[in-house]
């Protein structure tokens with residue numbers, strides 16, 4: 627079973643940037659209200675450049691129980707992020723969670 631539903635560390639560690647074409651108002655899926663504009667071509671998940679970092683779509687408590695409020699509609703960087711990768715370990719370390727085996 628995936629550790630992600632009791633983690634969420636990556637959604638509260640990194641900037642999540644993607645092409646505006648992934649946004650709903652540009653024919654994509656990500657709701658525009660959850661995005662902030664970076665450039666004309668690039669947007670970012672709201673909250674992922676805040677301090678502390680936390681994506682506005684994330685619900686629940688990091689390290690306990692979490693969910694992505696737009697799971698079906700999330701952007702490509704969210705889809706491509708790999709559980710158990712180096713970046714995953716880094717995110718979990720930031721939140722004092724042990725690396726996955």
Ligand code: SF4
Nearest residue numbers: 630633634636709714
């Ligand atoms: S940091 Fe790793 S284990 Fe935690 S939610 Fe992200 S991919 Fe899943």
Ligand code: SF4
Nearest residue numbers: 637681683684694704
């Ligand atoms: S959109 Fe969902 S998967 Fe992507 S960073 Fe936000 S909460 Fe995590």
